[in-house]
Amino acid sequence: MIDYHNILERINQTVSKEKDKGKIASYIPELANVDINNFGVHLHLVSGKEYAIGNSEQKFSIQSISKVFSLALAMSHIDTAIWERLDVEPSGNPFNHLSLLELENGIPRNPFINSGAIVIADILVSKLKNPKSDFLDYVREITGDNSIDYNYKVAQSEKETGYTNYAAANLLKSFNNLNNDVDVVLDFYFHQCSLEMSCSQLTKAFYLFANQGECLARKSRLTKSQAKRINAIMLTCGFYDEAGEFAFEVGLPGKSGVGGGIVALLPNEFVISVWSPGLNERGNSKLGMQALEQFTTLANQSIF
Ligand code: GLU
16 A cells, blocks of 8 residues: 555655745736745545645645636537637647747647637637636536635736736737637636635545546536546646656646646546645746655656
8 A cells, every 4th residue: 555644744854855946926926925935735536535744725826727627617518619729739838928829820739828728718708607707616616615716816916917918819819719808808817817726625626637527526527538638638738848847757647837836646546736836947836846756756656
């Protein structure tokens, strides 16, 4: 039997000795108000057991991790028609890169770069009756936790400084790949990114991706095939222009966000979330990546 408790303790020891914790994202001003010393891990086995260390119950801004939830909800509404407006190739470029979008005629490389997530937001704005509250209900339901909410200050802060996202949305509109108004779609997108969740809540929410589409409450929210495809996109596109490095070091599908969170999973086995707000140069949590590398090495568990 794997001694997960011991493995998490060892990770905590290594991380606490690390002097260079990376840099907190400040391009969304409201994100800069976080203590860089926060560190938490939560592990949830598909069989039900849970293990945690550090600030695993503290909520933080999940940012791009929310793109997995919006993709899942969009797929459960229109499934394969999504892929007429989006591709599933890694971009090899930063998350907010625009030149590829122009070269490739307004078809974003994948749903996890910003332009792709904005197309998904457009789909949800078209499909949902009350987009922001329906999306929030969906995340609360798959997690089994009604305390999850948007951080309106963070959403407003991003709205005031989100010039590149406005540029991406306008470019999409000029290529006829955005059906709703730019402002309406971005308002949804900024709120989606402002969701605050803890490591513990994130592992519960991602349980359905590790459990073939069935969430913790035993409800089927995705087909087995949809869960498989979302995991594949997490593996190839979940870590900005560092997806190759993450697969190489950690070997799990997952998704990161500029709030310093990372969620990763081994289908049918476990979900693990890490939070350390300091980022590396590519925008992924520096100590979070290190912790997950140590975890899959010590537990000897990865998809490879
Ligand atoms: N809301 C952020 C943005 O669009 C998300 C960035 C991220 O976590 O990758 O810039």
